Each structure stands twice: as C-alpha cells, then as structure tokens.
Amino acid sequence: MADMIEAKHLIFRYPADEPEDGKEAPVNEPILKDVSLSIEKGSFTAILGHNGSGKSTFAKHINAILLPEEGTMLVDGLDTKDEQNLFDIRQKAGMVFQNPDNQIVATIVEEDVAFAPENLGVEPQEIRRRVDEALKTVGMYEYRKHAPSQLSGGQKQRVAIAGVIAMQPDCIVLDEPTAMLDPQGRQEVLETIHRLNHEQGITIVLITHYMEEAAEADRVVVIDSGRVVLDDTPAKVFSQVDRMKSLGLDVPQVTELMWELRQAGYAVPDGIITEGECLTALEQLLLRSE
Amino acid sequence: MLKDITLGQYFPGNSVIHRMDPRFKIICTVLFIVMLFAGNSLWTLVIGAVFVVMAQLLSRIPLKMSWKSLKPILPILVFTAVLNLLFIADDNILWQWKFIKITMGGVHTSVFMIVRIVLLITGSSLLTYTTSPILLTDAIESLMNPLKKIKFPVHEMAMMMSIALRFIPTLIEETDKIMSAQKARGASLDSGKMMERIRALIPILIPLFVSAFRRAEELATAMECRCYRGGEGRTRLRQLRAAPRDYIAFVICMLFTAASVTVNILFK
Numbered sequence: 001m002a003d004m005i006e007a008k009h010l011i012f013r014y015p016a017d018e019p020e021d022g023k024e025a026p027v028n029e030p031i032l033k034d035v036s037l038s039i040e041k042g043s044f045t046a047i048l049g050h051n052g053s054g055k056s057t058f059a060k061h062i063n064a065i066l067l068p069e070e071g072t073m074l075v076d077g078l079d080t081k082d083e084q085n086l087f088d089i090r091q092k093a094g095m096v097f098q099n100p101d102n103q104i105v106a107t108i109v110e111e112d113v114a115f116a117p118e119n120l121g122v123e124p125q126e127i128r129r130r131v132d133e134a135l136k137t138v139g140m141y142e143y144r145k146h147a148p149s150q151l152s153g154g155q156k157q158r159v160a161i162a163g164v165i166a167m168q169p170d171c172i173v174l175d176e177p178t179a180m181l182d183p184q185g186r187q188e189v190l191e192t193i194h195r196l197n198h199e200q201g202i203t204i205v206l207i208t209h210y211m212e213e214a215a216e217a218d219r220v221v222v223i224d225s226g227r228v229v230l231d232d233t234p235a236k237v238f239s240q241v242d243r244m245k246s247l248g249l250d251v252p253q254v255t256e257l258m259w260e261l262r263q264a265g266y267a268v269p270d271g272i273i274t275e276g277e278c279l280t281a282l283e284q285l286l287l288r289s290e
Numbered sequence: 291m292l293k294d295i296t297l298g299q300y301f302p303g304n305s306v307i308h309r310m311d312p313r314f315k316i317i318c319t320v321l322f323i324v325m326l327f328a329g330n331s332l333w334t335l336v337i338g339a340v341f342v343v344m345a346q347l348l349s350r351i352p353l354k355m356s357w358k359s360l361k362p363i364l365p366i367l368v369f370t371a372v373l374n375l376l377f378i379a380d381d382n383i384l385w386q387w388k389f390i391k392i393t394m395g396g397v398h399t400s401v402f403m404i405v406r407i408v409l410l411i412t413g414s415s416l417l418t419y420t421t422s423p424i425l426l427t428d429a430i431e432s433l434m435n436p437l438k439k440i441k442f443p444v445h446e447m448a449m450m451m452s453i454a455l456r457f458i459p460t461l462i463e464e465t466d467k468i469m470s471a472q473k474a475r476g477a478s479l480d481s482g483k484m485m486e487r488i489r490a491l492i493p494i495l496i497p498l499f500v501s502a503f504r505r506a507e508e509l510a511t512a513m514e515c516r517c518y519r520g521g522e523g524r525t526r527l528r529q530l531r532a533a534p535r536d537y538i539a540f541v542i543c544m545l546f547t548a549a550s551v552t553v554n555i556l557f558k
Binding site for chain 1: 518528
C-alpha cells in the first residue's frame with residue numbers, strides 16, 4: 001500500500017530567543033534530530049514519547065504548521081515545503097489538539113463543524129450535508145444546535161473531530177486528544193477514532209501518553225530526544241519492558257504485571273498487551289499450578 | 291457567581307419578529323430611531339409608542355423583560371427629568387422658591403424626554419431580545435459588505451466578534467477558577483478598602499491575560515489547520531435570505547417613519 005506520510009531525515013529546531021545586548025545568538029539544540037518514518041494509508045499508528053521528546057513537533061510537521069530545517073516531509077506525495085501544496089495538505093491531513101476549548105471557533109456546534117468546509121469554499125448545500133454526516137459519525141448530531149460551553153470535554157473533543165472529518169481528510173493526526181478528558185470522555189473519543197479507522201479507512205496518527213491507548217494501535221513508534229528509537233507492533237514494543245522504562249515510559253498495566261510475574265519466576269507468555277490476553281494467561285497459570 | 295452573567299439579552303422564541311431576517315431588523319431599528327427623533331411634537335411620541343407596542347406584542351417578549359432593560363437607565367431618566375425641570379424656563383411659572391423656578395415648559399420637556407428615552411430603549415432592545423448574537427454578527431457582516439470596496443476589513447471584524455462571543459463563557463469559567471485558586475492561597479478579594487480591592491485584582495488579571503494569549507495562539511494554529519485563510523473565497527453554511535414578510539415589515543417601518551416626518555412638518 002502507498003504511504004500516507006513519508007518523513008525523510010527530518011531535522012528541526014525552534015528559533016532561539018533574541019539575544020540581549022549584542023551577545024552572540026545562541027543556537028537551540030534541534031528538537032528533531034533525523035526522524036525518518038513512513039506511515040501507510042489506512043493504518044493506525046500510535047506515537048509515544050515523554051515530554052519534550054519531539055513527538056508534538058513531529059505532528060506539526062505533518063500539517064505544514066512547522067517546516068523542517070532539513071529533510072523532507074511528504075503527505076500523500078505532496079512536499080510540505082511547497083507553498084502551493086499548503087491547503088491541499090491541510091485538507092488531506094486534519095489535526096486535533098489536546099485542549100478542545102482552544103480549537104472550537106464558533107458559538108454553535110454545527111457552525112463549528114462547518115468552519116473548515118466554509119474555508120475551503122464548499123457550496124452551502126454540500127456543507128450542510130457534510131456537517132450532518134460528520135456529526136452523525138461522531139454521535140453528536142442531537143447536539144448540533146448546542147453551544148460548545150454546554151458540552152462535556154469528551155463531547156467537545158468529538159465536535160473537534162467532526163470539524164476535521166467535514167474536510168473529508170485521508171488522515172487525522174491527534175495530538176494527545178484525551179489528555180484533558182475524564183475516563184468516560186477518553187473512551188468516547190477513542191471509540192470514535194477507531195471507528196473512523198475501521199469504517200472509513202482514515203489513516204490515524206495518535207500521539208498519546210496512555211500506554212493502553214497505544215496498545216490498541218496497529219503500530220507503535222517511540223520517539224526519544226528527537227529520534228525514532230522503537231518502531232514495531234504494540235506487542236513487540238511493550239515486551240521490551242526494561243527498554244521502555246529506561247526511556248522514561250510505562251508499559252500497559254497488564255504487560256507490567258506479566259513482566260513482574262516473569263521476574264518472579266513464573267512461566268507466563270511474552271507480548272501480552274490487552275486485558276483479555278492477560279486473563280487467559282493468568283487462567284492457564286492457575287490451572288497449571290493446581 | 292460569575293456564571294450568572296448572561297451574554298447579550300437574547301430571549302429565545304419563535305415569533306414573527308424572531309424569524310425576521312436580522313439584517314431587516316437592524317434596518318428597521320435604525321428607522322425606528324429616525325421615527326422617534328424626527329420631531330418634537332406630541333405626534334412623534336404617539337407614532338413611536340404605537341410602533342413599540344405593536345412590535346412588543348408581535349415579538350411576545352414579556353413586559354418584565356423590557357422592564358429589565360429599563361432598570362439600569364433609571365438614574366439617567368431621573369437626571370434628565372430634573373435637569374429639564376430646572377433649566378427650561380418660560381413665562382408660565384408653576385412654582386417658585388428663591389431662584390428655583392418650575393415652569394410649564396420645563397414639565398412639558400421633561401415628560402417628553404422621559405417618554406422618548408423609554409420608547410427608544412424598549413424599542414431597540416427588542417432587536418437584541420429577538421436576535422441571537424451570532425445572527426446579529428452575520429447581519430452586521432452582511433450589511434457592512436459594501437465597505438469592503440474601501441478595504442475595510444469586514445470579514446475580519448465579524449470573525450473577531452464571533453470569536454469574542456465564543457470565548458466569553460470560557461474566560462468567565464477561567465476567571466472563576468483563578469479566583470478560587472487565589473482565595474485558596476489566602477487572597478482576600480471581597481474585603482478591604484477600595485484601593486486594596488483593586489490591588490487584589492492584579493493576581494487575577496495577570497494569569498487570566500497570560501492564559502488568554504495562550505488560548506489565542508492555540509486557536510490560531512487550530513484555525514490554520516482547518517484551512518482558514520481569511521474571508522476570500524469563503525462560503526457560509528447559514529445563508530441569510532430575505533422572505534416576503536421582511537419586505538412587508540420594512541415597508542411598515544418606512545410608513546411609520548414617513549408619517550412621523552410628515553406630521554412634524556405639518557404641525558410645526
């Protein structure tokens with residue numbers, strides 16, 4: 001399958017602050033040091049990394065909000081450096097941010113969902129159709145006339161996702177979309193993005209702090225101090241418990257439990273990342289010991 | 291406590307006036323003001339009063355609401371009345387005490403002014419009672435469209451207005467949070483002398499500003515991500531469309547205004 005996103009040797013640094021009284025301008029350490037990554041169309045990729053690892057900076061490159069200092073970023077074959085591709089790229093790769101309050105523009109839910117198609121100059125009837133469809137997809141159609149301030153965090157984030165779907169993107173990049181939500185809101189948002197991936201084949205890039213969320217992806221990429229350090233299926237990434245801990249990251253609780261059991265000398269299988277698998281493994285362990 | 295602040299004074303409903311095209315409502319309000327200020331005869335007030343009563347009945351806004359919009363201007367009303375009573379003098383003296391004279395002319399003018407202000411406020415607040423802030427913004431954008439020719443940033447202004455409307459509840463909530471946080475650290479906000487209280491606001495305003503700037507930056511990025519590039523080539527989900535009833539309302543307003551102007555010329 002073709003690649004949705006293709007990053008080749010990305011290097012990026014944030015500009016340093018203006019120096020005071022004629023001192024030499026300091027040069028910031030690059031936040032991305034040679035990131036190469038291809039993401040297949042229709043896949044679900046989770047990107048992990050602790051704070052300041054460069055994962056959010058990488059996400060902003062996908063949308064041409066930031067441009068690489070060196071290297072190239074291709075989104076569906078389009079180079080983000082080319083000014084002419086800008087709006088095509090932003091339409092193809094939508095982005096959802098952490099704080100739902102700071103990405104909702106309008107005072108009414110349906111108006112907000114309409115914001116992107118309005119910017120793209122879509123005909124009013126077509127906007128209406130897309131808005132209704134997008135709101136139904138995220139399960140917020142009944143709330144279309146509500147004010148965003150009347151909604152819960154999870155609902156607002158679903159509205160934000162609907163606002164991106166209304167552009168009809170091929171890919172959605174979510175930058176810690178659940179970090180500010182309560183458990184129920186998290187669940188709602190995760191179900192929505194998994195459904196988008198399965199039913200509409202939209203490529204999902206999920207940047208997250210929650211290992212349980214990453215465990216449900218097709219692929220997990222770990223970024224540490226501006227480099228891709230691990231890139232594999234969730235089971236294989238999380239089975240390297242020592243490595244993950246040395247990178248300042250956790251593993252899902254069930255994986256940790258299995259790891260502890262193994263350390264204590266029990267024979268349990270490797271690569272367990274979901275609760276279901278964990279249960280089966282524990283059951284077998286107990287049956288064996290009887 | 292801050293949550294009690296209601297934004298604007300929109301009173302949802304489904305009356306004829308509610309359903310009118312907001313652009314026509316704004317034009318009719320302007321005509322209404324012309325109607326009231328067309329002249330100084332009693333007829334001006336009569337025509338204005340008939341118009342307000344008619345609009346009020348059609349809009350089905352309870353009188354209690356209109357009273358609410360009048361309450362804050364009561365001091366102004368009293369002030370106007372007293373000034374007019376004291377300073378307008380003619381020969382027909384009703385009452386005199388030392389240098390204070392109250393004349394027939396003064397009474398006439400102050401009653402006239404009070405009635406005119408009351409009509410003005412009740413009539414024009416019907417516009418904000420029957421139109422949601424977002425529709426008002428749309429209407430203002432649409433009415434100001436011709437100004438684009440002289441490079442006036444009409445779209446940008448409307449966008450700023452609607453973003454401001456969108457963020458008022460968010461910032462109120464945030465102010466509440468910051469106030470609680472500062473109180474938890476021992477700030478006393480509702481005691482002390484005037485100057486102390488003003489000084490106590492600083493630790494609330496500074497975090498509020500910082501957070502507002504941060505929000506603004508994030509919102510700008512989010513808007514760019516959704517392909518925002520200004521007003522050019524932008525379409526709208528909601529189209530303002532004038533219906534026959536809007537033209538009828540406009541003609542009625544014109545007739546009232548014309549009547550007010552004519553009556554004032556004839557009875558001068």
